Amino acid sequence: VYAVQYTVHMAVRNPLSRERIVDAAFRLLEQDGWEALSMRRLAQELDVWPMAVYRYFRDKDELVDALVDQAAGTMELPGTEGDWRDRLCDVLDAARVTLQRLPPELRTRLGALLVAPEAGLAGEGVEILESAGFGAEQAGLAWSALGAYTIGAVEIAPTDKARFEYGLDRLLDGLEAEVGAVRR
Amino acid sequence: VYAVQYTVHMAVRNPLSRERIVDAAFRLLEQDGWEALSMRRLAQELDVWPMAVYRYFRDKDELVDALVDQAAGTMELPGTEGDWRDRLCDVLDAARVTLQRLPPELRTRLGALLVAPEAGLAGEGVEILESAGFGAEQAGLAWSALGAYTIGAVEIAPTDKARFEYGLDRLLDGLEAEVGAVRR
DNA sequence: ACCTGAACACCGTTCAAGT
DNA sequence: ACCTGAACACCGTTCAAGT
Numbered sequence: 251v252y253a254v255q256y257t258v259h260m261a262v263r264n265p266l267s268r269e270r271i272v273d274a275a276f277r278l279l280e281q282d283g284w285e286a287l288s289m290r291r292l293a294q295e296l297d298v299w300p301m302a303v304y305r306y307f308r309d310k311d312e313l314v315d316a317l318v319d320q321a322a323g324t325m326e327l328p329g330t331e332g333d334w335r336d337r338l339c340d341v342l343d344a345a346r347v348t349l350q351r352l353p354p355e356l357r358t359r360l361g362a363l364l365v366a367p368e369a370g371l372a373g374e375g376v377e378i379l380e381s382a383g384f385g386a387e388q389a390g391l392a393w394s395a396l397g398a399y400t401i402g403a404v405e406i407a408p409t410d411k412a413r414f415e416y417g418l419d420r421l422l423d424g425l426e427a428e429v430g431a432v433r434r
Numbered sequence: 435v436y437a438v439q440y441t442v443h444m445a446v447r448n449p450l451s452r453e454r455i456v457d458a459a460f461r462l463l464e465q466d467g468w469e470a471l472s473m474r475r476l477a478q479e480l481d482v483w484p485m486a487v488y489r490y491f492r493d494k495d496e497l498v499d500a501l502v503d504q505a506a507g508t509m510e511l512p513g514t515e516g517d518w519r520d521r522l523c524d525v526l527d528a529a530r531v532t533l534q535r536l537p538p539e540l541r542t543r544l545g546a547l548l549v550a551p552e553a554g555l556a557g558e559g560v561e562i563l564e565s566a567g568f569g570a571e572q573a574g575l576a577w578s579a580l581g582a583y584t585i586g587a588v589e590i591a592p593t594d595k596a597r598f599e600y601g602l603d604r605l606l607d608g609l610e611a612e613v614g615a616v617r618r
Numbered sequence: 619a620c621c622t623g624a625a626c627a628c629c630g631t632t633c634a635a636g637t
Numbered sequence: 638a639c640c641t642g643a644a645c646a647c648c649g650t651t652c653a654a655g656t
Contacts, residue, residue, distance in 0.1 A: 395601025
């Protein structure tokens with residue numbers, strides 16, 4: 251009886267949830283950066299005692315996983331127009347913009363997701379490469395190369411789009427030459 | 435008088451130094467990883483009280499800088515044999531091996547150093563590219579692209595050399611085509 | 619079911635002393 | 638000059654309670 255009443259009471263005034271916690275975490279990250287994201291400050295932000303968050307996330311690592319998933323979800327996959335090169339450029343530039351907004355600690359983890367075949371984010375890229383004439387294995391290798399380049403480019407110069415495009419164009423030239431050679 | 439005697443005494447039995455501290459830090463990193471590298475555990479490792487390390491490094495960040503510098507110093511720059519592509523492959527593979535050994539937190543920082551024009555590590559790469567026919571500006575762009583690719587490749591698959599070489603070959607193909615076009 | 623509160627074993631770093 | 642020692646303001650997380 252007490253339990254039910256208390257639950258109703260809390261639900262009315264301020265129900266905690268994974269979503270609210272994740273939102274608060276991103277707010278904290280944007281305002282004060284990675285080092286500000288502690289379980290204790292997060293709880294403070296949510297006007298709750300530190301341990302309340304642990305009902306929703308087993309530990310800090312699980313919370314960070316959720317942040318990475320959320321960031322992966324908001325990664326805009328633009329429409330598929332133009333030839334395979336244009337489409338890859340669009341997809342990779344969207345990835346670049348998303349990665350660029352994250353602190354390095356999350357960037358690394360989202361980057362790994364970007365190329366992991368089982369994570370789903372690689373699917374579209376590999377498809378485009380196969381439509382360009384790459385076999386399944388080559389498409390996987392090519393996507394890894396494109397992903398590696400994108401992740402590294404963000405790492406060394408997060409905001410410099412022209413540099414990014416220069417290297418991407420060279421890499422795509424090399425890939426195009428290879429797929430052309432295979433076709434013949 | 436006391437000061438002098440004490441100094442002599444310490445110097446004889448166990449003189450602390452930046453070098454000894456850096457060595458102990460790398461030992462800690464290799465054994466127990468990045469999260470084990472705390473100022474307190476480091477002091478324990480050196481059989482000294484926590485604050486003793488602060489005589490040699492202003493704070494933890496300065497110590498980490500020293501670790502990155504040390505890692506940069508041990509980056510083997512192999513002899514310059516073969517054509518420009520072979521030489522770039524050698525230099526970048528050496529970078530890959532060095533980056534691969536570091537925890538992600540140091541990797542990012544060394545990666546930035548690898549492409550920073552003022553850090554010295556970029557010098558050899560840019561030189562090789564210029565010898566291949568790239569102008570100064572293009573050589574800088576090309577080196578950035580190669581560095582970005584290498585850093586990203588380590589990030590997503592630290593130990594997979596074949597993958598690394600596939601993408602590197604494609605990127606070098608693209609760069610070669612460009613320098614060929616400029617020459618003509 | 620959900621949150622509180624105290625506690626434990628850690629951090630980096632300051633400051634005032636000690637030899 | 639170099640190290641000690643206590644202290645401060647933080648961490649993540651466990652555990653036993655509270656409603």
